[in-house]
Amino acid sequence: MRNAVSITGIGSICAAGNTLDLSMVSMYAGIRNCSPPVLIKSSLDTEYPVFEVKNLSDKLPGSRTVKLAWKALHEALEQAGLSEKELNGKNVGVCIGTTVGCTLNNEAFYRDFKAGIKPDIKPIHDFLSNNPALNISKALDLKGPVSCPVNACASGTDAIGIAASWIRDGICDIAIAGGTDELSRITYLGFISLLISSGTPCRPFDKNRNGLNLGEGAGILILENNKRKRKSLGEICGYGTCSDAYHPTKPHPEGKGLLKALSMAFAQAGISPDKTAFINAHGTSTPDNDRAEGNVIKSFFPSEVPVFSSKSYTGHTLGAAGAIEAVFSLRSLLDGRLPATAGFTDYDEACGIIPTTENIEIDSGYAVSNSLAFGGGNSCLIFRKEG
Amino acid sequence: MVLSVLGMGAVSALGGSIDEFRAGLEGHGKPFIEVAEFPVYRADSSGLQNKRSQRALRRIDSFTRMALLASFDAIKDSGIALKDMGRTGIIFGSAFGPLNTTFAFQDSLIDDGDKCASPLHFAASVHNSPAAQVSIQMGIDGPVQTLSAFNHTVSGVLELARSWIENGIVDTVIAGAGDEYCPLRGYATARMLNGIAPSGIQPLDFDKCSYLPGEGFAVFILANGEKPSKYGVLKKTSVRVGIDESNSILKDGKNIKALFLAANGNNGEGETYAKINAGNIPVRAHSHLYGAFPCATALSIAAALLSEENSVLCAEYSGDGELNLYETGEK
Numbered sequence: 001m002r003n004a005v006s007i008t009g010i011g012s013i014c015a016a017g018n019t020l021d022l023s024m025v026s027m028y029a030g031i032r033n034c035s036p037p038v039l040i041k042s043s044l045d046t047e048y049p050v051f052e053v054k055n056l057s058d059k060l061p062g063s064r065t066v067k068l069a070w071k072a073l074h075e076a077l078e079q080a081g082l083s084e085k086e087l088n089g090k091n092v093g094v095c096i097g098t099t100v101g102c103t104l105n106n107e108a109f110y111r112d113f114k115a116g117i118k119p120d121i122k123p124i125h126d127f128l129s130n131n132p133a134l135n136i137s138k139a140l141d142l143k144g145p146v147s148c149p150v151n152a153c154a155s156g157t158d159a160i161g162i163a164a165s166w167i168r169d170g171i172c173d174i175a176i177a178g179g180t181d182e183l184s185r186i187t188y189l190g191f192i193s194l195l196i197s198s199g200t201p202c203r204p205f206d207k208n209r210n211g212l213n214l215g216e217g218a219g220i221l222i223l224e225n226n227k228r229k230r231k232s233l234g235e236i237c238g239y240g241t242c243s244d245a246y247h248p249t250k251p252h253p254e255g256k257g258l259l260k261a262l263s264m265a266f267a268q269a270g271i272s273p274d275k276t277a278f279i280n281a282h283g284t285s286t287p288d289n290d291r292a293e294g295n296v297i298k299s300f301f302p303s304e305v306p307v308f309s310s311k312s313y314t315g316h317t318l319g320a321a322g323a324i325e326a327v328f329s330l331r332s333l334l335d336g337r338l339p340a341t342a343g344f345t346d347y348d349e350a351c352g353i354i355p356t357t358e359n360i361e362i363d364s365g366y367a368v369s370n371s372l373a374f375g376g377g378n379s380c381l382i383f384r385k386e387g
Numbered sequence: 388m389v390l391s392v393l394g395m396g397a398v399s400a401l402g403g404s405i406d407e408f409r410a411g412l413e414g415h416g417k418p419f420i421e422v423a424e425f426p427v428y429r430a431d432s433s434g435l436q437n438k439r440s441q442r443a444l445r446r447i448d449s450f451t452r453m454a455l456l457a458s459f460d461a462i463k464d465s466g467i468a469l470k471d472m473g474r475t476g477i478i479f480g481s482a483f484g485p486l487n488t489t490f491a492f493q494d495s496l497i498d499d500g501d502k503c504a505s506p507l508h509f510a511a512s513v514h515n516s517p518a519a520q521v522s523i524q525m526g527i528d529g530p531v532q533t534l535s536a537f538n539h540t541v542s543g544v545l546e547l548a549r550s551w552i553e554n555g556i557v558d559t560v561i562a563g564a565g566d567e568y569c570p571l572r573g574y575a576t577a578r579m580l581n582g583i584a585p586s587g588i589q590p591l592d593f594d595k596c597s598y599l600p601g602e603g604f605a606v607f608i609l610a611n612g613e614k615p616s617k618y619g620v621l622k623k624t625s626v627r628v629g630i631d632e633s634n635s636i637l638k639d640g641k642n643i644k645a646l647f648l649a650a651n652g653n654n655g656e657g658e659t660y661a662k663i664n665a666g667n668i669p670v671r672a673h674s675h676l677y678g679a680f681p682c683a684t685a686l687s688i689a690a691a692l693l694s695e696e697n698s699v700l701c702a703e704y705s706g707d708g709e710l711n712l713y714e715t716g717e718k
Contacts, residue, residue, distance in 0.1 A: 245525075
């Protein structure tokens, strides 16, 4: 018999709030902390707004990406009633996705190297010690499996799906799962070069949407089997992931891979799409993404299922996005309430989606969280709250 | 559950195919070592041009070319057409990802300014670019995943493949791992070794630092252990095993006929390898043929699967004095 996957703690940090509670308050109040970047300087004529985390403690260990993960982890562990010390030496897995955190993106170091200045290699040592999953696993002296999905913008979702399979398969009793990413000049300029960054706050599914805003943050979930008898907040019921096999950066127009991923996730959950309480869409606000995702949502789910895009409050946090959205999804189920999607005003027939335009009450049911990625990856998670 | 290894592909300093890799292990053919500022084992993926059209390879970077070549080679080696493999997934691993493309993007900023950031290099610099290209070029629309956790990358890839097959998510997994060289890695190695280049890797001399960077990519075609396998089976991977437990496994494992080490001339890791008590069974390591890089463990496992012995234990330093252990079984 395979183990159920209980969620006993959740934590997040993003521009909407440095804790999950603060994020939910911001979102229910419709507050967006989207502004020109402070951490990033460029020589571009235009400043593209981003969703930056403010007041991240310097006392946390590691790179900014790793610090964000630690901050969310502390919140999740506290809710799960676990101390760092009691995890030491235990068969606890760590699966944390990232994109920026796995890339050797130290521009100053590389610039000096190119110029023949022969820089000190401390940045290399820093890079080698800042893989978020390894950093946390090593610092807590954990003995379980450790993995770091780097499946671009679906990394956080995949990390949770993989960690859930560890619990189901009995590989570990507890798993720390999630995603983390910091804002970086490299990704900032990269997305602008691809012409998919917006010069204004994003408008998921809106007719006049013109691109995404980058963000940063982390989302962490504590997953467990029921050995510890800790009160469960909810359960991961299904996970699916499939490739479009179509294009390196564009989603399949009909969302071929996303449809398959959703089918896989619902098959694993053993439920039908009409049990869905709401969808936390990938909803980046790029023309291609929202159109493809909208097509899939229209064809797969009953028309009355509410659609929400939390990226309208967090920006696109890349490898953290799926994890932050997973945390928000479970919290919304627990709150019985779903925020309005900020920025949406005009219906787009090509998408066919009207996301939440005001905070709404939601019945008990299942939450679905979608992630689409560069490379054609599509991943989905299904949650239900406990009780 | 054990995994049948139906086919393998290997791109390394020994050549661009599993046949050249096997020949190199047997002492036929020498590794290609490029000597610039520092010696480096360079992989040869030029053979990809014979398998794919120029159009298909347009804009495909060096790292992804290694992954593509190893994947096509592995499928050819299996003798099974892709369409007959059933539901197929892809899992790749890399510690560093497409390094040269990562830096090519930074070159565009440094050389030409922020306004000239290269969208092509940015899009191809994501770690999952190789897996995505294999998926696109082979038309595999099943699950596709990429992992990156330094010395835990290869174990993660193989265990996820096992999970997908065991849980019926797919029938077959194209599982692979590798890393590429870039001049910055050469510079970092030179700095770590105070500019003194070893004459060549001596992987079984654990006291000596003989580390030289390399690059390569190995791919395994994996299926349920009940399927007839060309190279035997991969048993469960054990991660973070202490030395005492590793030695117990070796002592109690009557069927283990050889020990393959992923040792690579790094004497820091050598301290742990030196504590392994293999008893009377032969101990082998092959990094002197393909160089040092975190995912070279995949080539070590390929070497183990190619060995004459039916049952081999592969050990990889996983950090903090512990090992990841991979066991092969009956062909």
